[in-house]
Amino acid sequence: MTTLRERFLRYVKIYTTSDPHSKSYPSTERQWDLLKLLQSELTSIGASDVEITAHGYVLATIPATPGYEHVPVVAFLAHVDTAPDFNGDGVKPIIHANYDGRVIVLPDDPRQVIDPHNPMYANILTALGKDVITASGTTLLGADDKAGIAIIMTAAQQLLSDTSIPHGKIRICFNPDEEVGHGVDHLDIAYLGASAAYTFDGGAVGEVSWETFSADGAVVEITGVSTHPGTAHDYGMVNAVHLAGKLLGMLPREFAAPESTTGRVGFIHPTNIEGNTAAATVRFILRDHDNEKLAAKGRALQLICEALQASYPTSSVRCTISSSYRNMGYWLRDRPEIMDKLRAACADAGVVSYDEPVRGGTDGSRLTERGLPTPNVFTGGHNAHGPLEWVAVQDMQRGVDVMIALAKRWAM
Ligand SMILES: [Zn+2]
Missing domain, CATH: 3.40.630.10 (Zn peptidases)
Structure with missing residues (x-):
């Protein structure tokens, strides 16, 4: 020894x-x-x-x-x-x-x-x-x-x-x-x-x-409507920073965040956020041991993005999911x-x-x-x-x- x-x-x-x-x-x-x-x-x-x-x-x-x-x-x-x-x-x-x-x-x-x-x-x-x-x-x-x-x-x-x-x-x-x-x-x-x-x-x-986990990455790109803040009301400003905040607020945190899950329960985890009034990008990692449950997490994120988009028709909310590795x-x-x-x-x-x-x-x-x-x-x-x-x-x-x-x- x-x-x-x-x-x-x-x-x-x-x-x-x-x-x-x-x-x-x-x-x-x-x-x-x-x-x-x-x-x-x-x-x-x-x-x-x-x-x-x-x-x-x-x-x-x-x-x-x-x-x-x-x-x-x-x-x-x-x-x-x-x-x-x-x-x-x-x-x-x-x-x-x-x-x-x-x-x-x-x-x-x-x-x-x-x-x-x-x-x-x-x-x-x-x-x-x-x-x-x-x-x-x-x-x-x-x-x-x-x-x-x-x-x-x-x-x-x-x-x-x-x-x-x-x-x-x-x-x-x-x-x-x-x-x-x-x-x-x-x-x-x-x-x-x-x-x-x-x-x-x-x-x-x-x-x-x-x-191991199966893993995907997701990137949500938000494009707002940027105007001078002094005339924002008249020109229909849509602040991408606010939309990013709303997106994060709509996540099912209580049962699908890393800090609230253990064992075989996977999660949707925002890892990075950056942006300004005109545009914002939020990056996520999605994890689950089960490929179908992982795909469901991706669909949930897509649906949240679609709902956000529907509420703000002059903005654009695009979600792209890519595969990282599999269980x-x-x-x-x-x-x-x-x-x-x-x-x-x-x-x-x-x-x-x-x-x-x-x-x-x-x-x-x-x-x-x-x-x-x-x-x-x-x-x-x-x-x-x-x-x-x-x-x-x-x-x-x-x-x-x-x-x-x-x-x-x-x-x-
Ligand atoms: Zn090691």
Whole structure:
């Protein structure tokens, strides 16, 4: 477990925050620092076909155990970037060995407290007796997804060094830019050459996800009638800013906003508004696990726009909906062996697994839609994207155990 811990501590100290506004790929140059390190580590542990593509995908192969060359090829993925939501520069990991249930105050900003008495953070009590790692208060930790990388690298090293473990050919992929929604834009699925894949990018031990949201975007463009305000009454001003406000007021917020929904209930969420008297634009994201319910949310938004348009016939209210990604469950349902083997591997490793539909997308959402079914596996990480992020070394070890058991399951 020393290797796992050392690897994780090494990776989190490397600044890899991605940037949603960047036009480059990867979105930030700094992600190359970790990508190149992983490339050289894969070479030094004896992986084959180690390469780094022009777009920053680190790829490698763990060859099949002799006699298992015919079994399906499986790929394991994790992302190197950390979320731009919170500072990721200068991460100082702190180990709270043999955690005893105490309140953890992060030294560089004592307002940052993980208090097990606070129901929001009580999940730290699942780490009693374990070695908990946190950041120091002014940064996130980056267990999302450096825990996933440490898990895959540690398991890869074991699979490469212990030739008695039966497994087929395994492909490894470390990618940039997951947190800004572009993690697999340039990944060549045919070249990766796997029939199934797993991302290690989930939360608590045992959590496995084969469903994500289906996602659409909507843009509502409102054109008003702009006149001099002094004569607005005579010249029929219709203020696009007011219409945008009315539009937002007509949304069914109580039962279809992210802040009022949980579980499998989706939402209509305005993310951006800009404009003036003459014209205004409101952007939305629409989410639901069910494609038909997602389409219904789109129709509801269209109807609201039509109603607004009808009330203001001299204005124009136009709603355009575009598809972002689809729930991977629609494809994974047709390949039940992919989750069956994952659940069996969890059981083999002594982990009680449970299905957790993701209220968002993963790199696997797009990969699955493009033809490579890719559910998501836990890493042990908690409180991602903020200063209170933590992970326990022993929980990451369960991830290593599951990955090795999964490699074996695919060879049965
Ligand atoms: Zn992640």
